[in-house]
Amino acid sequence: VVVRDTIIHPRLIPNAIETRSAVASWLAPMGELTLWNNTQNPHICRFLTSVVTGIPEHKIRVIAPEVGGGFGSKAPVYPGEMITAFCAMKLGRPVKWTETRSENYQATLHGRDHVQHVEMAATRDGKITGLRTVVYAGMGAYLSLASTGIPTILHGLMYSGAYDIPNIKGDIYGVFTTTTPVDLYRGAGRPEATFLLERLMDLLANELGMDPVDLRRRNLIPKFDDGHDVVVGLTYDSGDYEVALDMALNHINYQQLRQDQEHGRGHGHYMGIGVTTYVELCGLGPSQVAGAVGFGGGLWESATIRFYPTGKVNVFIGTSPHGQGEETTFAQIVSDELGVPVEDVEVIHGDTDITPMGWGTYGSRGTAVGGPAVALASRKLRDKGKALAAHLLEAAEEDIEYEDGKFFVRGSPDQSKTIQDIALMANMAWNMPEGMEPGFEATTFYDPPNFTYPFGTHVAVVDVDPDNGHIELQRYVAVDDCGRQINPVIVAGQVHGGVAQGTGPALWEGAVYDENGQLLTGSMLDYPVPRAHMLPDIETLSTETPSPHNPLGVKGIGETGTIASTVTVYNAVMDALKPLGVTKLDMPLTSEKVWQAIQQAKGA
Known part of the structure; x- marks a missing residue:
């Protein structure tokens, strides 16, 4: 059995709240x-x-x-x-x-802009045997920072997704047009890859007469804890995809939803359900990989931790956050590693005169690459503190233990020094072990051995009004696994924002040029973005499958919501339209477009 589709990803405008x-x-x-x-x-x-x-x-x-x-x-x-x-x-x-907002729309880079011709083959019992793609990726008028890497590395290497697909062939072409350059935009290639996989899964399920969840479950990669090779050449770090799928389905009561859907269709109520199971390549590094593909530099990260005599701490980081909450997350890492109160830790970033060299914050690499750098610098300090504590307590270094911010002699917890005591002595430096330098600070450069691979399952429920094409997003459940969570509140916030941003192109967003290359959607009046009242409460859940490839076990989370939500919402709408005879629509699924498709289907 072979199913085919042509998918058009609209060109998107990143639209940050602050222009450049x-x-x-x-x-x-x-x-x-x-x-x-x-x-x-x-x-x-x-x-x-x-x-x-x-x-x-x-x-x-x-x-x-x-x-x-x-x-x-x-x-x-x-x-x-x-x-x-x-x-x-x-x-x-x-x-x-x-820059003005209109300048931002015209001159700041755009995202997506793919035309994908895709096909998937499977046996009659639903086992996928192959995937083939021909992708035309818009580059804009000229190349920007990562223009060529997005459709190739970040997109093409994600064709396996969460599934065991034995044969994959992809032909990817970059196309120059007289438009704004296309470059990094939240998700960058991975939403497009997830979309084609998950859309084909729904089409294949329809062709085979299977429930789309059953088809996905049949092809999921089994649980693994320490590496799994996929046919595109990647080694996933860890994953338990079926657990995330089950958690999402149980939370939303999937079987009951299907019964409600069947009942509603008999009474003119058109509910749709979309399910997506995704994997994301992120935590951009390792440096050797970046160099091998022509990036022209490494993708390591750095951190310097400095204790002052009072026991207060500065953390200087090479990454430069712009809303990810690293000031909080990295302070928590230092607090956990060294036992100091989190309020005594200040994270400093974004100043090249005082912070160590770093490669920036994008590709969900802040915590996945910058976080381990902070942790390893903390552990360097812990080792130095252990040696100094042994000297001050007149004990062998191997007899010194460390717990909750205190160095103590094994078996004699009363013989102890707090890390604040150690910081004071190291900075005053009048009673130091022979050969130990004064000061209590450490710098680490961390180069990841592999990418990290967060994963999850998202489910959307929509209602479509056939009289006017209006789409109401009723529920959205997101189950994401980003490894060990440092701050669950920040994790949930990142997912919320990502889901909102990914829903945009499914239902509303798309940059439009006329035949002369004039941008027609040059302001917020012409380029609609999702607002809070357009979205339901995002129901966030999580599993934790630590990555074995970094010392914290963390994975990225900043882009997962965007990667999964576009196709989840799209599939839900198409599921609702199925009994009305509508089988093909291009994004965004505006009310007018949906209404016209329903009318055409009635006429046919």
């Missing part, structure tokens, strides 16, 4: 440039600013303050920032530039 902006200050006597820039990548911004301006890197300071969202669109360096710097140098006074 920069302030440049040139200190001519010193030959120093300071650039305040809402970038996701301050260290790379400094490097490229040096290349463009000719100013030595050590004379450039890039500061990325609290950034009002980015979603990938603020990872590249744009001409606007460089022109601002040149103007400041020319005028000899500070210069500020902020």
Whole structure:
């Protein structure tokens, strides 16, 4: 049995709440440039600013303050920032530039823009035997930061998904058009890969007369804890996909929903149910992989932890968050590792003069790559503290244990020193072991050995009104596994935002150009984005399957909601429209488009 489809992913506008902006200050006597820039990548911004301006890197300071969202669109360096710097140098006074919203829509990178011709083969009993794709990926007018890597690495390497698919062939073509360049946008290639897989699964289930859940369950990769090779050449880290599927189905009471759906159809009520099981490649690294595919740099991360004599702690990180909550998460990691109160830990980021080199925050790599760097720096300090405590307590180092912020002699818990005692002594440094340097700080550079692979199951329930095509998203359940969770509240928040963002292209969003290359959706009046009242409460649940590939067992979470939600909502709508004779629609599924399709089906 073979099913086929042509899927069009609309071009999307990232639409961060804060548009791009920069302030440049040139200190001519010193030959120093300071650039305040809402970038996701301050260290790379400094490097490229040096290349463009000719100013030595050590004379450039890039500061990325609290950034009002980015979603990938603020990872590249744009001409606007460089022109601002040149103007400041020319005028000899500070210069500020902020793009308007319409400029943002036209000049800041776009996302998605795929045309996919896809087919899936299976046996009559529902065992998948192969997947074939021909994908035309819009590049825009010219290449940007990761334009070529998105449809190839981040998209093409996700064709296995959560399923055991023995044969996969993908042909991917980049297409230049006279439009804004396409680059990193939340999910970046993986929503498109998940969409084609999950859409084909529903089409195949329809063809075979199977429940879509039963078809997915039949083809899921079995549970594994320490690596699973898939045919595209990746090694997944850990996964228990069926547990996530069962949790979502049980929570939403799937069998009862199907009964309610059948009953409702007999009374003119058209409910639809969409189910998606996904896997995501994220935690971008390792450096050798990045180098091998032509990235031109490593994808490691760094952290410096410094204790002051008072026991207060600064954590300097190479990543630069823009809404992911790393200030909280990384402080918790230090608190857990070293037993210090979380309120005594301050995380500092986004200033190239005081933070160690890092590669930025995108691709769900903040906690997955930056977090282990913080943990390993903490453990370096713990080891130094152990040696100093042994000296102060006049005990052998191997007899020193550490728990809840206290070093003590094994079997004699009263013989102890707190980590604050150790920090004071290390900084005052008048009674140190021979050969130990003063100070209590450590720096770590962490290069992951593999990607991380979060996974999960999402379920959407929609109602479609056949009289006007209106779609009401009634329920949305998201079960996600991002390994060990550092902060469950932040995890849930990331999923909420991702689901909202991923629902956008399913129902409302899409950038439109006319035949002359003029952007027609150049403002919020023309480019609708989801608002809170359009969405139900997002019901978030989770499983925890630690990754064996990093010391914290963590995986990424920032993009999972976006990766799963577009196709989940789309499949739910198409499921609702099935008894009305509508089998094919392109995104976004606007009310007008749905109503017209229903009328055409009636006429047929």
